[in-house]
Amino acid sequence: MNAFYYMPGASAPEWNPQEHIAALAWPAENAQEPEHTTQGTRDARNTMEKDKAAWMAQSDRSTDARRQQKTTSAPSFTEVYQRIQFATNTRTQTELANILEIRQSSISDAKRRNKIPSNWYMLLFEKFGLNQDWLRYATGPMYLRTEQGYTPQEPSAANIKEPAYYSDPASKSTLATVYSMHCRPHGADGMTELDAIGKLALPSNFVGPDTLVLRLHSNDMAPTMQQGAYLGVNTADARPLSGGVFVLRDEHVGLLVRRIFLDYGSKSFVLQPDNDKCPASMAPAGELADRIIGRVSWIIQEIV
Numbered sequence: 001m002n003a004f005y006y007m008p009g010a011s012a013p014e015w016n017p018q019e020h021i022a023a024l025a026w027p028a029e030n031a032q033e034p035e036h037t038t039q040g041t042r043d044a045r046n047t048m049e050k051d052k053a054a055w056m057a058q059s060d061r062s063t064d065a066r067r068q069q070k071t072t073s074a075p076s077f078t079e080v081y082q083r084i085q086f087a088t089n090t091r092t093q094t095e096l097a098n099i100l101e102i103r104q105s106s107i108s109d110a111k112r113r114n115k116i117p118s119n120w121y122m123l124l125f126e127k128f129g130l131n132q133d134w135l136r137y138a139t140g141p142m143y144l145r146t147e148q149g150y151t152p153q154e155p156s157a158a159n160i161k162e163p164a165y166y167s168d169p170a171s172k173s174t175l176a177t178v179y180s181m182h183c184r185p186h187g188a189d190g191m192t193e194l195d196a197i198g199k200l201a202l203p204s205n206f207v208g209p210d211t212l213v214l215r216l217h218s219n220d221m222a223p224t225m226q227q228g229a230y231l232g233v234n235t236a237d238a239r240p241l242s243g244g245v246f247v248l249r250d251e252h253v254g255l256l257v258r259r260i261f262l263d264y265g266s267k268s269f270v271l272q273p274d275n276d277k278c279p280a281s282m283a284p285a286g287e288l289a290d291r292i293i294g295r296v297s298w299i300i301q302e303i304v
Helices: 017-025 039-073 077-088 093-100 104-113 118-128 132-137 157-161 285-291
Strands: 173-180 184-186 191-193 196-203 211-215 230-234 245-250 254-263 268-272 281-284 292-300
Touching: 077 093, 077 104, 077 118, 077 132, 093 104, 093 118, 118 132, 196 211, 211 292, 245 285, 268 285, 281 285, 285 292
Parallel strands: 173 211
Antiparallel strands: 173 196, 184 191, 211 230, 230 292, 245 254, 245 292, 254 268, 268 281
């Protein structure tokens, strides 16, 4: 059933029933228009055709955009997973699971659903600064965060040629609290209260549940340990051992580092600093065990 339409942008033609019926009955192609068709009717029909063509073109563009959006908003699991493997230099699901600190079954579940979980992107950014857009669509820079800050940078050829095995504990970092050695006695039991002075990113295998990280405040142990060095102290290893380097409580200075030697004649331990300018002291064997915080297991310092 035909009807009369007035499209925006066209001047309204004068109403003439005969002209209107003739105009609508006139074939769109390969036909002569009736003699009594007015210019106003022709203009209205042309405007209708132009508006219809414009609407169809816009509809086609919208359809293409929706199709493109649908395609780009749901990248396949395989494509993204391959880019994740490339960026992290992992070869197996086990290695990637170790990096993301998830169960291997979670990767199998994501593969079955053909979708990368959203929290993976956040984990990969936090650990390696990887760009989510690059992981999903291979667009933009590979990294959003680098050692130089949040400036997008492409990976160097050297980094690509030399794979880093991020599943290795030595390649994963842990943020450890650093404490001052200027501590103070706490309570009648002689325990000490430590003051936190900062944070330090360390390889995961450097920090265990019994690790205490201290900042050396003196040169008593120079040249072995310089002032300002970071010390890793294993508090689970507090048994006096001749020749070992230990952190001890001291009622005057807080904590100090000493190399201890057993003097069999006096049944005491010699508390020896490495710095020749600092005097040694003695501690009875029975009392030393109560003063030991732990054994120094590693040192991080600048070479001077």
